[in-house]
Each structure stands twice: as structure tokens, then as C-alpha cells.
Amino acid sequence: MRLYLINPSNPLVSIVKVKESRWNRYRVWKPLSLMVLAGLTPPEWEISIVDENLGAPDYPTMPRPDLVGITAFTSQANRAYELATHFRRLGVPVVMGGIHATMCLDEVMERADSVVTREADGIWPQVLEDARHGSLKRRYDGGLAEMNDVPFARHDLLAKGYAFGAIQTTRGCPLNCSFCSVTAFNGAHYRQRPIPDVVREFQLIREKHVLVVDDNLIGTRHEHIARAKDLFRAMAQANLGKEWVAQATINFADDEELLALAAKAGCKGVFIGFETSAPEGLLELGKKFNLLKGRDLRASVRRIQRHNILVAGSFIIGLDIDEPGIGKRIAEVAGQYGVDHLNVLFLTPLPGTRLWDQMKSEGRIALDRFPEDWKYYTLTFPVARYKHLSLAGIIEEMISCDRDFYSMRRIVHRVWSNLWQHRKPLISLVANLSYRSNLRLNCRAYADFKRQRGNRRDGVRGV
Ligand code: B12
Ligand code: SF4
Secondary structure, eight states, X not given: OEEEEEEOOOHHHHHTOTTTOGGGGGGOOOOHHHHHHHHTSOTTSEEEEEEGGGOOOOGGGXXXXXXXXXXXXXXXHHHHHHHHHHHHHTTOOEEXXXXXXXXXXXXXXXXXXXXEESOOTTTHHHHHHHHHTTOOOSEEEOOSOOGGGOOOOOTTSSOSOOSOEEEOOEEOOSOOOTTOSHHHHHOSSOEEOOHHHHHHHHHHOOOSEEEEOOSOSSOSSHHHHHHHHHHHHHHHHTTOOOXXXXXXXXXXXXXXXXXXXXXXXXXXXXXXXXXXXOHHHHXXXXXXXXXXXXXXXXXXXHHHHTTTOEEEEEEEEOOTTOOTTHHHHHHHHHHHHTOSEEEEEEOOOOTTSHHHHHHHHTTOBOXXXXXXXXXXXXXXXXOBOOSSOOHHHHHHHHHHHHHHHTSHHHHHHHHHHHHHTTSOHHHHHHHHHHHHHHHHHHHHHHHHHHHHHHTOOSSOTTO
């Protein structure tokens, strides 16, 4: 039995095309979902994982599969449907799963033979068994997996050529921010894989550099932090020789022992969602956790950096409180916090989130010709109607923010302070130049976006 597991091409990667800027090699990440599914697949299936982000293959020249499984984030939905149509025309059954299939079930049911909602760990062997007997059901629901059942991902199945390997150690997030799908999809309960499983799986990863995909590697409560410390101790003891980056909340900075253990275990960078510097903005986004009174964010960032861990800060533009000038304001605040990199995204109503429900009820979803418009749901385009910012205005704010933060003057300043603080100035320089080199590509993408929206006759112009 032959199984193809496909990650459809990702418009974001194609916008900041690898060919156009070689730094973008570091932005093509492994599709871990498919590697996990492969880990759940019994040996009678011959598995090929196709990651279209490395280039779409010539499917007609490939051997005919018995089953095709397709994953998709919302922004990949259109390409996923093209692939489903291609294989279904050949009479090959197609199963779709992942975040988009879960959040837009009816849309996906119309385009695939079978849909698996939520986490597939507990249900995938059953799906394969049914496919083998020609009795696939229209819908399966995996619910939330027991973390003991999460298999080792098949790190051996993907081609070489990725800059980073990938691993997951926890699922779920209790914070339930209004714009984020994680709590709706993976639940509010923070679930942790057994530490020996994580250490063993790290050893199976070929790459020296690894992305830990957890939404929050350290968690928010005392017992989560204790577990993170145990994990880091076990990783250091296993002498993995890996360098890794992860996502965490700002409480990462609150515990010197945690930071020291993370660094010893190989942590080189952390991605932190600040979202906005305004307390009323945090309330709007439902991210009250960041509202801790008396926190000095500059000191927090500096404490993390002292352990030779880079800090990438993420902010959102387009909140109801955001007014003209917000772009420069974010660049300034990120500079004050002292983050090494800045990633700013447009506030985007992703399906299944509280923000989606709110904006839909207020008639503020401007790009709503689905499924075609899903391609703009990369958080890199303004798809909604923003309270104080027009379409052209919000794009200008984004451009001015990036230009300001990634100006040569500021880059030199950051690299110089890295040198001064005995951190790695070269990594900082390379990463900053990589962001900077994409500014030109981003501007081109915005110009195309504005042109396409301007050509439409559905009333979205000028919002
Ligand atoms: C790692 C990650 C990335 C990596 C992607 C790596 C990759 N190629 O997969 C990078 C950094 C590139 C990335 C980019 C983006 N991401 Co992202 N990312 C994640 C993150 C943190 C973890 C994903 C992961 O690997 N999970 C581990 C695997 C094992 O879990 P899983 O993917 O859910 O898979 C399980 C099930 O879903 C199911 N399943 C999945 N696929 C399939 C397929 C079949 C056939 C079946 C049966 C089952 C099945 O089975 C798996 C095992 O249980 C998630 C948050 C999250 N918790 O999921 C956000 C998340 C998926 N990203 C999100 C977004 C918005 C983006 C971006 C659009 C935003 C941006 N500008 O950064 C881009 C665009 C990417 C694109 N493809 O277009 C949103 C997606 C929401 C949505 N509706 O699409 C999420 C949910 C975060 C959020 N805040 O809401 N991302
Ligand atoms: S944005 Fe981060 S903290 Fe907020 S719900 Fe999503 S994963 Fe949790």
C-alpha cells in the first residue's frame, strides 16, 4: 500500500521566495504534522512525504498511490484543494486533516473523501485500516491525544536541505488569546510528553539546529516550569549537541535557574509574543498574562540575552486602539525592549478564533471570498477592516515599522551592542540582514495585493 503525505506549497514562503533571497532558506520549516502521521503509520504502508515548499514534484510521473493525506494551514487551503482534485480525478482517495480542516470542516468535506478533525494521533491507524478495506468514513475526530501516544516523528523520511529539524514536547495553551487558534484546536490543558520520549526523539534528528514547535515550551504555572527544568536537565545530561530555538511567554525571564538550564540544554533563541505595548491592547487581545504589574520588559529581555539566548519579539498591528503612527511606535518600543529581531503581523481573524466570531458579527472581514481569499490569511496582509487605519494606511504603518527597525543605523547599533555584551554578533548580523533583504519583496507583495483588491468589484476597495 502506497501513501503520499503532502504539505501544499505555502504562499508565505513563495512570497519571500528562497530563490530571491538565499537567507530565506532559514524560513522553510519541516512539516512536523506529516512526520508524526508517518510515525503512526504501520509498516505495510510505503510512505512518501512531499513538502511542496522544497519544490512541487511532477505528480503524473510518480507511482500511483493508494491513499493521499493532505495537511493545510488556512493559507494553504487553495493549493490543498488543487491537489485533492488532481488525485480524486485519478480515483485515489484523499484524506485531509490539520487546523484548516478542523476549523472549516464543511468547506473541506466538499473537497476531500474523508476529513480528520483535531489531533490525529489516536485515530490515524483506524483511518488507514478503513482505507485498506475500501471503507473510509467521511469524517473522523481524533479529539485531544494522550501525550504518551504521540509517536516519534519520522525524521528519516524528509529530504536533507532543511536548516532546522523540528520536534514537539507539549500541546495546548490555557491563555486563549482572541486572535490565536491554539486553545480552540489543542485545548486549554497544557499537556506534556514524557521527558525520555523527547530526549530520545531529539537523538533521532539529523540536523544540528532544531525548532521546538511548542506554543509555549515552559508553560505558565509553577509545575510547568518545574517540568521544563527537568526536561532541560535531561537534555543537557544526554549531551545532545543540538542548538535549538523555541516559543515562550515572557515569564521565561523570571527564573535564573530555568534560563541557565535552557542555555545548557542548547537554547539559542526564543520567540516571544509581546503583541502590543499598550495595556488596553492586551485586554483587547485577551492576553492578560502579559499584563503583569511592575514588569520591566527591557530588563526581562536582557536577562534572557545574558544567557546567550537571542530574543525575537512579535507584535500585532491593526488593533482597535492602533492609530496612525503605530508602525513607528512598535519599532521604537521593540528597540527599547532591546529585542534582537522584530516580527510584526497584521491582526487577522483566523477561522475558529474568538476574533473571527467578533469581526464576522461586526461585518469587518473584508476579504471573504472563500476559499480563494484564504491565500491572504498569512498574517502578512491586512484582510479585515481596521478601526482607525485604512487599507493603504495600515500597509504604510507596517512598511514604516520594518524600515525603521531594520534601518542600517539600527542594525549596526544592535550588532555593536551584541559585541559589547559578549553575545554572538555574527548571528545577529545575518538574521537582521535576512529580515532587511525581505523588505523589498514585502513591498512588492503589498503592491500586488493592493492592485488585486483595487480590481475587485465586491466593495472591499478603500476599507
Ligand atoms: C511550527 C508552526 C509553524 C511553522 C510551520 C512548519 C510546517 N511546515 O508545518 C512556521 C514557522 C513556518 C509557521 C508558519 C506559519 N504559521 Co504556524 N504554527 C506552527 C505551530 C506553532 C506548530 C505546528 C506544528 O508543527 N504542530 C505539531 C504537529 C504534530 O501538530 P499539528 O500540525 O496540529 O498536526 C496534528 C493534527 O493537526 C493532525 N493533522 C495535521 N495535518 C494532518 C493531515 C492529515 C491527512 C491528517 C489525517 C491529520 C493531520 O495530526 C497531527 C498529529 O496529531 C502552530 C501552532 C500549533 N499548536 O499547531 C502554528 C500555526 C499552525 N501557525 C499558524 C499560522 C497563522 C502561521 C502563518 C500563516 C503565520 C505566520 N505569518 O507566521 C505561517 C504560514 C505558514 C503556511 N504554511 O502558510 C496558525 C494557523 C491557523 C490557521 N487557521 O491556519 C497556528 C495554529 C498558530 C496560531 N497562532 O493560530 N508555523
Ligand atoms: S498566542 Fe500564544 S499565549 Fe496566546 S493562546 Fe496562542 S499560544 Fe497561547
